[in-house]
Amino acid sequence: MRALSAAELLAVWDRGLVQPLWQRALLLLAAACPEVRPETLxxxxxxxxxxxxxxxxxxxxxxxxxxxxxxxxCHERLELNFAVADVRVAEALPTIVLAPSAAGEQGQGEEYVLEHSGYRVRFRLPDTLDLTSVLESGQRFEDIPPARTALLARCLLAVERDGEVLASVVLDELPPELITAMLDRMAQVDPQADITLALNCPACRHRWPALFDILSFFWQEIDAWAQRLLDDVHTLASAYGWPEADILALSPHRRQCYLDRIRG
Ligand SMILES: [Zn+2]
Known part of the structure; x- marks a missing residue:
């Protein structure tokens, strides 16, 4: 994985504008990891x-x-300021992406086994294709229980009860404590899937957990950055007649130096 140039990030933004959010994640990763096959990402x-x-x-x-x-x-407006390191889980580092040749062979990813309440369950972790499929089937993630159920059903590979393989599995018919144990295990082996911030309000001392979605956060930042960059390209192209590619190839510092001169 490598950093993206201004021109590359702008191209991803441009293509991603008409795509759903989860596709934008894949566009970003594909641009940053050209050595990894899109199916693997x-x-x-x-x-x-x-x-x-x-x-x-x-x-x-x-x-x-x-x-x-x-x-x-108390509805007080609060500013959050934290570092990437504060929400990064060491075990979740992207080893697969850093080892593309091994990842190419892995296909569906790793499998996990859970034994609980007389059941033996084989499952894998949800990925972007699973999210896409669940969302495209009309499930909304605001309806967390049904969407979670649909996701879990896709990730279930095999279920044995008292040593006997079940031919067909209906998730709702499995014991709820088994489902909870599976969800707990998924969260444990894929800890960066849900990033939770522990917030507290300085005005009323209320404490609460808040989910932080890096994808929508990052995309909003990219969107704001792209709008500012296009303004700058417009200003510089109007003043000097330079083509867009040449302006994007300038470092942010040099772009700013020329903008400062134009604005006096
Ligand atoms: Zn408060």
């Missing part, structure tokens, strides 16, 4: 995908993340 677990996005975000806009939120109790 789509098969990365959500945690590993997030780990790659965190690294790419750090290389693109730096290690500090800034965001705004509201306290759910």
């Amino acid at each position: 789509a098969r990365l677990s959500i945690g590993r995908r997030n780990a790659c996005l965190l690294t790419l975000r750090e290389w693109t806009f730096g290690r500090q993340l800034e965001s705004l939120t509201n306290c759910p109790v």
Whole structure:
């Protein structure tokens, strides 16, 4: 994986504008990992995908993340300021992407086995293709239980009860504690899939956990950056007549030096 130039990131933004969010993640990773096949990137677990996005975000806009939120109790507007390192889980580092030849052979990714309440379950971790399939089937992630169920069903590879393989498995008919144990195990082996921030409000002292979605956060930043960059290209092209490619090839510092001269 490598950092993207301004021209490459702008091209990803341009192509991603008409794509759903999860496709934008794949466009970003494909541009940053040209040595890895797109199918392999789509098969990365959500945690590993997030780990790659965190690294790419750090290389693109730096290690500090800034965001705004509201306290759910007193509605105070709060500024969040944290580092990529604060939310990065060491075990979730993108080893697959850094070893593309091995990843190419892995296909569906790693399998896990869980034994619980007389059951033996073989499963894999959800990836971008699973998310795409669930969302395209009309499931909405605001309806967390059904979407989770649909995701889990896709990731279930085999179920044995008391040593006997079940021919067909209906997720709703499995014991709820087995499902909970599976979800816990998935969170444990793919810890970067859900990034939770422990927030506390300085005004009313309320404490609460908030999910942080690196994909939508990073894309919003890219969108704002692209709009500013196009403004700068417009200003420089109007003043000097340079083509877009030449302006994008300038370092941000040199672009700014010329903009300062134009603006006096
Ligand atoms: Zn508060």
